[in-house]
Amino acid sequence: MTRADQAPRRDVVVVASGGLDSTTLAYWLGTEGWNLTLLGVDYGQRHCTELSFLKRTAAVLKAPYVQLEISDFGKRLAGTALTDERVDVPAGTYTDPSMKVTVVPHRNALLLDLAVGVAVSTRAEAVAFGAHSGDHPIYPDCRPEFVKAYAQMVAVSNEGFLADGFEVLAPFLNWTKADIVRLGAEVGVPFSDTWSCYRGGPRHCGECGTCTERKEAFVLAGVGDPTEYIDSGQD
Amino acid sequence: MTRADQAPRRDVVVVASGGLDSTTLAYWLGTEGWNLTLLGVDYGQRHCTELSFLKRTAAVLKAPYVQLEISDFGKRLAGTALTDERVDVPAGTYTDPSMKVTVVPHRNALLLDLAVGVAVSTRAEAVAFGAHSGDHPIYPDCRPEFVKAYAQMVAVSNEGFLADGFEVLAPFLNWTKADIVRLGAEVGVPFSDTWSCYRGGPRHCGECGTCTERKEAFVLAGVGDPTEYIDSGQD
Numbered sequence: 001m002t003r004a005d006q007a008p009r010r011d012v013v014v015v016a017s018g019g020l021d022s023t024t025l026a027y028w029l030g031t032e033g034w035n036l037t038l039l040g041v042d043y044g045q046r047h048c049t050e051l052s053f054l055k056r057t058a059a060v061l062k063a064p065y066v067q068l069e070i071s072d073f074g075k076r077l078a079g080t081a082l083t084d085e086r087v088d089v090p091a092g093t094y095t096d097p098s099m100k101v102t103v104v105p106h107r108n109a110l111l112l113d114l115a116v117g118v119a120v121s122t123r124a125e126a127v128a129f130g131a132h133s134g135d136h137p138i139y140p141d142c143r144p145e146f147v148k149a150y151a152q153m154v155a156v157s158n159e160g161f162l163a164d165g166f167e168v169l170a171p172f173l174n175w176t177k178a179d180i181v182r183l184g185a186e187v188g189v190p191f192s193d194t195w196s197c198y199r200g201g202p203r204h205c206g207e208c209g210t211c212t213e214r215k216e217a218f219v220l221a222g223v224g225d226p227t228e229y230i231d232s233g234q235d
Numbered sequence: 236m237t238r239a240d241q242a243p244r245r246d247v248v249v250v251a252s253g254g255l256d257s258t259t260l261a262y263w264l265g266t267e268g269w270n271l272t273l274l275g276v277d278y279g280q281r282h283c284t285e286l287s288f289l290k291r292t293a294a295v296l297k298a299p300y301v302q303l304e305i306s307d308f309g310k311r312l313a314g315t316a317l318t319d320e321r322v323d324v325p326a327g328t329y330t331d332p333s334m335k336v337t338v339v340p341h342r343n344a345l346l347l348d349l350a351v352g353v354a355v356s357t358r359a360e361a362v363a364f365g366a367h368s369g370d371h372p373i374y375p376d377c378r379p380e381f382v383k384a385y386a387q388m389v390a391v392s393n394e395g396f397l398a399d400g401f402e403v404l405a406p407f408l409n410w411t412k413a414d415i416v417r418l419g420a421e422v423g424v425p426f427s428d429t430w431s432c433y434r435g436g437p438r439h440c441g442e443c444g445t446c447t448e449r450k451e452a453f454v455l456a457g458v459g460d461p462t463e464y465i466d467s468g469q470d
Contacts, residue, residue, distance in 0.1 A: 066311060072303045073349055077356040105355035109392050110348040113341055114308055120340035121312040140394040149391045153384040157344050159375040 011035045011124035012169065013066075013115040015108075018054030020194045020214060021130035021172060024184035026061060028171075029128060031187050036063035037124065039115050043107065044074020046085065047200030056193055068114055080104050089198045091207040100138060102198060102209060108141035109150060112168070116154055120161050128169035134177045134213055144173055177213055178220035185223045192226040204229045246270045246359035247404065248301075248350040250343075253289030255429045255449060256365035256407060259419035261296060263406075264363060266422050271298035272359065274350050278342065279309020282435030291428055303349050312339060326442040335373060343376035344385060347403070351389055355396050363404035369412045369448055379408055412448055413455035420458045427461040439464045 012034040016022035030036055038058045040051045051067060058065035080103060090098040108129065115127040135142030151168040158166075172180055184191060196214045197204040204211050206229030218225035247269045251257035265271055273293045275286045286302060293300035343364065350362040370377030386403040393401075407415055419426060431449045432439040439446050441464030453460035 068305070068307045068311070070303070070305045070307075070349075073305075073352060076301060076303070076353050080356070103396065104352075105396055106348055106352045106389070106392055109388065110345070110352065113345040113348055114305075117308060117339075117341045117345060118311050140396070141392045143391070143394075145391045145394075146388070149384070149388040153344065153381070153388040154341070156378070156380040156384045157341055157376045159378075159380075161338065161340055161375070 009033050009035050010126065011037065011119075011122065012126040012128050013037045013039055013119045013122075013124050015039055015041075015111045015115050015127065015129040016054050016057070017130075018050035018052070018057065018195045019130075019210075020184065020189075020191065020196055020217075021132060021177070021180050023054070023057050023194045024180050024187070024189050025128060025130040025172065026057060026063070027187045027189050028183060029169075030061055030063070034126070036061060037118070037122070038063050038065050039111075039118060040065065040067045041111050041114060042067065042069045042071050043104070043110070044071035044077075045104075045200070046089075047195070047198050049200050050195040053193055053195040060190075060193075066118060070110075070114075073110070074104070077104060089208045091212075092209055093212050096209070103139060106141065108139075108146070112150060112154075116158070119163075119166075120158050123163050125163045125165060126167040126169050128171070130172055130180075131170050132172040132175050132177055132180060134217075142173075147173060176220070177217035181217045181221035181223050185221070191218075191223075192228075196227075201230065206230055244268050244270050245361065246272065246354075246357065247361040247363050248272045248274055248354045248357075248359050250274055250276075250346045250350045250362065250364040251289050251292070252365075253285035253287070253292065253430045254365075254445075255419065255424075255426065255431055255452075256367060256412070256415055258289070258292050258429045259415050259422070259424050260363060260365040260407065261292060261298070262422045262424050263418060264404075265296055265298070269361070271296060272353065272357070273298050273300050274346075274353060275300065275302045276346050276349060277302065277304045277306050278339070278345070279306035279312075280339075280435070282430070282433050284435050285430040288428055288430040295425075295428075301353060305345070305349075308345070309339070326444075326447075338374060341376065343374075343381070347385060347389075351393070354398075354401075355393055358398050360398045360400060361402040361404050363406070365407055365415075366405050367407040367410050367412055367415060369452075377408075382408060411455070412452035416452045416456035416458050420456070426453075426458075427463075431462075436465065441465055 016038045040054045131142035147170045196210045198208045199205045251273045275289045354362050366377035382405045431445045433443045434440045
């Protein structure tokens with residue numbers, strides 16, 4: 001028996017990127033009885049192609065799609081490979097120290113704060129994002145300590161204005177990406193309609209940190225990977 | 236002996252609006268030995284005229300001025316008088332329940348996040364904002380509990396990326412606005428070059444919550460008010 005059978009539907013604003021994790025999160029929350037609003041943010045990321053994938057997901061899920069533009073912010077951040085064209089996106093895995101250049105400082109707090117503003121304004125009961133355990137080594141704003149501190153901050157920042165029982169949902173926080181792929185396969189995520197690559201080329205590069213992680217996750221999950229990678233042709 | 240005589244100068248990103256509080260904050264931090272960057276944010280506020288005042292302050296203080304545009308966000312917030320043209324800015328004082336419509340949900344977290352992102356990227360040692368005790372009754376994100384929770388969240392969100400001793404400064408947190416006016420007079424703030432009015436007309440309206448508070452603060456501080464108010468002519 002799913003939650004949808006037990007309780008009235010509640011509203012959630014999902015911080016989503018068009019990537020595998022947040023797309024699976026959206027599909028899954030829908031099956032769990034949440035009314036979704038998908039929030040995409042153009043923060044000047046070079047892989048903003050991800051947002052066109054997100055828009056398609058919103059259409060498929062019949063969920064309102066809100067896109068906010070804060071690309072000025074990305075332009076002000078020197079030294080992060082995701083928004084500064086002078087810095088190369090490294091190849092490798094997320095455990096490599098070289099991957100630190102892909103940190104966009106304080107990004108998740110900012111994205112979640114935009115979602116919270118929209119949620120409070122529309123009386124939604126939750127915000128959600130797709131951080132998982134593979135993000136922990138490099139990205140401090142994907143760790144359990146962050147989610148806990150963030151939820152506490154939101155509660156005091158909006159005291160008297162939040163919907164009853166307001167939650168910051170991060171259900172994949174201690175999952176691996178392979179776990180997410182397995183769940184995605186269960187809830188029918190069309191994986192070829194998701195975008196991971198940080199390099200933002202016409203196809204997934206297959207060698208940057210997020211492509212490497214994506215490939216591995218499908219293998220570990222035992223799920224066929226429909227992604228077309230530049231380095232290996234069709235998988 | 237001021238701090239400037241004792242220690243090397245450190246860098247701070249000040250969330251500033253062109254209003255009386257944040258302008259005084261900027262002047263004062265400068266005298267205390269901080270290198271300032273002033274951050275103005277266009278979040279779709281109807282009183283965005285304040286940012287032209289801020290720009291002037293930055294020029295006078297010879298401080299870099301960064302303006303970020305997130306007006307998409309303001310457009311998404313239904314029901315707040317500061318960004319929704321369909322909602323009137325009420326007259327009265329900040330203790331009136333009617334003043335709740337001037338709350339922009341989660342605004343300070345968002346503005347501070349932009350400052351933190353810039354600060355981390357430039358290795359600045361602090362962010363600062365000008366919340367004071369007069370803001371507490373209506374604005375939860377101006378209260379001491381918020382500042383404490385926000386600082387904790389920033390520490391974990393950016394673990395390993397913050398400058399040593401990074402601080403979230405809110406030195407006026409338990410001050411009255413009259414205290415701020417007194418300090419402003421001491422450090423030479425040209426008060427006529429600050430903007431408070433939420434209505435954003437050609438001159439201060441003299442009757443909205445922030446105009447009422449501004450007028451009272453000058454009276455209580457015993458400092459001459461150079462502001463031209465529409466309702467009373469020149470003060």
